[in-house]
Amino acid sequence: MKLKLRIWRQNGPQDAGSMVPYDLDDVSPDMSFLEMLDVLNERLTLDGQEPVAFDHDCREGICGMCSLVINGTPHGPQKATTTCQLHMRHFSDGETIDIEPWRARAFPVVKDLVVDRGAFDRIIQAGGYISAPTGSAPDAHAVPVPKPDADEAFEAATCIGCGACVAACPNGSGMLFTAAKITHLGLMPQGQPERDSRVLGMVHQHDEEGFGGCTNTGECTAVCPKGIPLAAISRLNADFRHALKASS
Amino acid sequence: MRRASVGLKMIMAASGGLLVAFLFVHMLGNLKIFVGAEAFDHYAHWLRTIGNPVLPNEWYLWIQRAVLTVAVVAHIWSAAVLTIRARKARPVRYAHRPKVRGSYAARTMRWGGVIVLLFIIWHILDLTTRTVNPVSDTTQAYAAVTQDFAPSRWWVTAFYVLAMVLIGFHLRHGLWSALQTLGVSNARRQRALKAAALVVSVVISGGFLIVPLGVTFGLVG
Incomplete structure (x- = not known):
């Protein structure tokens, strides 16, 4: 797959930031969305550019670290799915994908797509x-x-x-x-x-x-x-x- | 201390509930016009005598007006505070943002509310003070309504129709949202409450609509 990405780049909390376009070829439909970004980051690193900062941890949909507003929808187009569990097969070849951070005053941008x-x-x-007293754990079914x-x-x-x-x-x-x-x-x-x-x-x-x-x-x-x-x-x-x- | 958002929403829900109750009674009273000129004028006169002889003429009406004004002010004030907070909560907008998928009614609560307020001001100048009505004699309720919505004044009818449709939308989301805010809704009741909100808003806006439309299209007068 070939993709046209437009990604929010922001150097730090005080930087103004803007959407930056990237062309990415050789994307496998079996990649997760984050793996696709990993491929982009590897290329950026080899080219001597700053990789895109984004949050991720478990990559199995249970930790709550990954975020990303994908084409205007948090966690992308697939229902009840985190970004890390979203696969590129849900996008079409040649598609333009906009990637932005969570937007909220209470979630200030730390860098690029990472928010606090x-x-x-x-x-x-x-x-x-x-509030529970310390001590030995109570029996699991002591309180019905x-x-x-x-x-x-x-x-x-x-x-x-x-x-x-x-x-x-x-x-x-x-x-x-x-x-x-x-x-x-x-x-x-x-x-x-x-x-x-x-x-x-x-x-x-x-x-x-x-x-x-x-x-x-x-x-x-x-x-x-x-x-x-x-x-x-x-x-x-x-x-x-x-x-x-x-x-x- | 900042007022809690949930507390502000409860003020909005309770004041809105009072206003909907008023609208329902107002709508029922309006339907008297289909009974005839005498019945409608008699009803209009009776409104001024509610509470007699304990209350002098029009006292009840003024008490009700005061209560409704307080409700309207509380409703708009809480909405304004929450709107300002909501705007501040997202200082940087999305570059790519699809339309809010929630209902049209939910999307138009704020601007719809402003238009409803403008309508209420026009409506009071029209059929209460008669400032913009062809009939200035305030004892002539039937004549005021029938001449107001005469076919030659089609634009007045059109404005009323637009306002009633907007109020219908405002109530559809507002009623359900109020029940949710007051904690009445839950997973099991949600569908039923949404359906009930739809029925009440259709009945209220439909009940209001048939009066000006009835006059314009010659079913009354």
Whole structure:
């Protein structure tokens, strides 16, 4: 396959940055999207140019490191798939592919396609956990969890925190990510004692980081590689309302 | 402290809910025009006497106007704050960005809302104060409506039709979004609530539409 790439190049956080065109020949349809970029980077290195910086780690769709807005869609055209699991066979020979970083004030560009997603870590620190005493691990089934709750909690827990929801949202909102954590922990017996302070703390931190508010357009859930449903946000809203009542 | 985004959305949802309830009653009242001139004028007069004898004439109406004004201001204020935050949340735009795939209704909430506000201002000048209406006598409700939407003033009818269709779209996304914001929606109810929002918005905008269209096309008057 031959491809025409247009990639966002930005030297550092303060650099203005621009889309730079590259022609890439000899792309195998069996390559993953990141392997295609590896091929480009090898060529750039041999040519004495600066390789394109992009985030990646496990390359098996579970770590949440890879990102990339491909032709305007976070993680590219294939549904419920991370960029690392996207293969070049989903593109056609001679196609022009635009590659941009996540765009959000809360996710500043570090270099090229790499953004700082520390804002998500700070949202987690503001309540996305349970406090458990140290000591020997309790028996796995000591606290029973109803099966439907366990299933819904697990569905939410599959969120890998990649930030595609923010990248897709017309408001730059991080509500789907925040709501996935609220749903996951709020359905578990272990999550109950901190349920109110969790939602208040996480929503506060979400707003402090400069994410926008949710308008329920559903763009987030459409691009989410783990298919976190929009209903999670409704659960967050219900918990928030309950916490406000309890705290007043 | 910055107001929580979710709190602002709850203000928007609650004020919007109140406005939809008003629209529904307003729409039902309007349908009286199909009963006849006397019935419609009598209904218009009765509105001024609600609460009698505890409240003097028109007091109830003024209380309702005050409450609705507060709701409109709260609705626009929360929308404006959230819109400004949303704009700031993405300082650098995408070079390649397909259209938002969500519904047309969801995409046009903000500008649609501004047009609806302009319509409300025109509507009050038209059928409340009668500033831009051919009938200035405010006791003549039936005459004001029938002359307002007379075929020769087709552009007034056209503007009302456009505004009602926009309100229909605004309500379709707004109603469901409000239920989601208030935490009423969930995975099981989502489809049913979306369908209910669609039905309510079609009923409200359709109920409003048949009055000006009925007058223009000679079914009334």
